[in-house]
Amino acid sequence: MAELIIDGVCKSFGRRAKRKTVLSDIDLATGDNEFVSIVGASGCGKSTLLSVVAGLQGYDAGSVSVDGEPVVGPGLDRGVVFQSYTLLPWKTVRQNVAFALAAAGYPRGQRRRIADEHLALVGLADSADAWPAQLSGGMKQRVAIARALSYKPRILLMDEPFGALDAMTRHQMQLLLTRVWEHHRLTVLFVTHDVEEAVYLSDRIVALGTNPGHVKAIFEIDLPRPRDESIMATPEFGALKSRVLDSIREDIDVIPIDEPLPATANHNLQESV
Incomplete structure (x- = not known):
């Protein structure tokens, strides 16, 4: 609750x-x-x-x-999504989500699985290995949402x-x-x-x-x-x-x-x- x-x-x-x-x-x-x-x-x-x-x-x-x-x-109980996408351009889509999971303390073995689950949730399963520069604005924002939700914030x-x-x-x-x-x-x-x-x-x-x-x-x-x-x-x-x-x-x-x-x-x- x-x-x-x-x-x-x-x-x-x-x-x-x-x-x-x-x-x-x-x-x-x-x-x-x-x-x-x-x-x-x-x-x-x-x-x-x-x-x-x-x-x-x-x-x-x-x-x-x-x-x-x-x-x-800031805390893991709150996920934040801004108008600017704030993706790391030197990391792939999957790595951007996994980076947030690493910061939240998730074990390495779980990060890829959780990242892929959340990318599938926002319809980007096929873009996991793409670079941010290859994505449209809407796709970048979907990555940002997947990243914010990946560590299960309350809000x-x-x-x-x-x-x-x-x-x-x-x-x-x-x-x-x-x-x-x-x-x-x-x-x-x-x-x-x-x-x-x-x-x-x-x-x-x-x-x-x-x-x-x-x-x-x-x-x-x-x-x-x-x-x-x-x-x-x-x-x-x-x-x-x-x-x-x-x-x-x-x-x-x-x-x-x-x-x-x-x-x-x-x-x-x-x-x-």
Whole structure:
């Protein structure tokens, strides 16, 4: 039973007069096997919060714990997947996964078998001996997911993992992630700027407000599982997506359509034409 508890977390950057608070009094608890997405306007602290939970950054106040144990740094109870693939270019696909297993203390005799099992899970059994440079972006991200899951973390932390992919590949990765999550049954904390993606994948969505980042709203996603792309065409899906978008739009400064562009913008536009 993996339970993540974030209690009153505050985080700031800078010194003295230039110090800026980016997270203020964040409270969040996730349940076992729950898929929770974090959304919000740019600058609300989504990635900072995930980095704090991963143990990659400290914080000023509050506490973060997994199964009652305080988070004081990176740990094998949490797997992390970033938007950048962070693969070692001098190692093959299998070796990249086995490298994580070695760091986790798995015996040499088990690493190849476990690596191959997880590569098969993400559909890359035939690419185990390939080099990262030979892979597409989607394939590289599948390797990163296989590597993060290989040592059996309790929680998977994902920071906009599909943000650099084209729309078709992104959708394929969403389907893959859903299948992998159902297979492993672990807790997922997923940062994304794509509200449709969040609604499709999640059990709950946490919307962060800005200046400073805070929990603004939490949305229960009570759509039936298993899900496929047909659910995106349902009225229920559309209604949930609209509610989440409305919450985020309140924090985004938008130039009115009938407001003229600044003179410098007009000048730059004419030059570009």
